[in-house]
Amino acid sequence: MKYAFFPGCVLRGAASEAFLATVKVTEALGIELVEIPSWTCCGASHLQDVDELTALSVNARNLAIAESMGLPLLTVCNTCTLQLRRAKAALDADAELKKKVNALLAPAGYEYKGTGKVTHLLWELASQPQLLAGKVAKPLNGWKVAPYYGCHLLRPPEIMGYEDCFHPQSLENVITTLGAQPVDFAWKLKCCGFHAFWTAEADVMKVTGQAVDSAVKAGAEVVVTPCPLCQMQLDMYQPEGREAAKTKAELPILHLPQLLGLALGLTKEELGLARHISATAKLKI
Numbered sequence: 159m160k161y162a163f164f165p166g167c168v169l170r171g172a173a174s175e176a177f178l179a180t181v182k183v184t185e186a187l188g189i190e191l192v193e194i195p196s197w198t199c200c201g202a203s204h205l206q207d208v209d210e211l212t213a214l215s216v217n218a219r220n221l222a223i224a225e226s227m228g229l230p231l232l233t234v235c236n237t238c239t240l241q242l243r244r245a246k247a248a249l250d251a252d253a254e255l256k257k258k259v260n261a262l263l264a265p266a267g268y269e270y271k272g273t274g275k276v277t278h279l280l281w282e283l284a285s286q287p288q289l290l291a292g293k294v295a296k297p298l299n300g301w302k303v304a305p306y307y308g309c310h311l312l313r314p315p316e317i318m319g320y321e322d323c324f325h326p327q328s329l330e331n332v333i334t335t336l337g338a339q340p341v342d343f344a345w346k347l348k349c350c351g352f353h354a355f356w357t358a359e360a361d362v363m364k365v366t367g368q369a370v371d372s373a374v375k376a377g378a379e380v381v382v383t384p385c386p387l388c389q390m391q392l393d394m395y396q397p398e399g400r401e402a403a404k405t406k407a408e409l410p411i412l413h414l415p416q417l418l419g420l421a422l423g424l425t426k427e428e429l430g431l432a433r434h435i436s437a438t439a440k441l442k443i
Contacts (some may be wrong), residue, residue: 175430217245236385279422284328295423297337304378367403
């Protein structure tokens with residue numbers, strides 16, 4: 159399997175451990191990632207709030223480069239997946255808008271055609287179980303793992319559309335394949351608050367604490383998420399979240415490739431777990 163890889167800003171910056179883990183895990187699974195040359199930030203929903211045309215053009219450029227590579231575009235970030243698919247849906251549905259955006263891209267030598275695919279690592283693993291078959295070297299037997307989807311990989315369903323946004327099962331299925339027990343919890347489909355941090359910090363800290371508390375009360379020992387933004391929010395701000403939500407809940411928060419890596423037999427050093435803030439000592443490794 160070969161993909162045009164869109165790492166996004168967070169993997170190439172604040173969450174470099176997520177990039178490291180993604181590369182190690184995909185290599186172990188026989189998945190070839192070819193990083194999209196000169197990719198640009200997807201806008202992360204913030205640019206979209208300020209200048210929709212610029213946001214569409216930026217993502218049309220990313221999509222056009224992936225199209226020229228002749229490969230499906232793959233991300234490991236919920237927000238990147240949403241913004242890229244959102245741009246693709248808008249351009250594919252409006253010929254005049256597509257023409258307008260391509261006129262902006264033309265001076266730089268790019269053209270968006272609409273021939274490519276945008277997908278997420280979770281979706282590929284869930285839809286192609288053979289990718290993990292026979293490769294789980296250290297099954298996570300006895301692990302109680304809370305699947306935290308967050309919001310951007312599921313909604314809006316008319317754009318994301320991989321599975322039922324109210325009753326998703328892709329993450330639970332992967333957790334089970336790794337030998338662990340999925341733990342259903344009330345917060346698994348709710349927002350982590352990451353994108354509202356600068357405008358509603360107090361509310362976001364409370365949300366962070368409530369999310370972790372919800373997983374603890376359900377009996378989870380670790381939380382896994384397919385989004386590095388959710389992972390950072392629930393890990394980095396967990397101490398502040400506990401204070402805001404008036405809870406003592408504390409759990410390790412893993413990005414999906416890190417959980418995969420542990421089951422594949424990779425070390426905590428290879429997966430960058432030392433960069434995490436909260437409760438990594440509780441992991442059964």
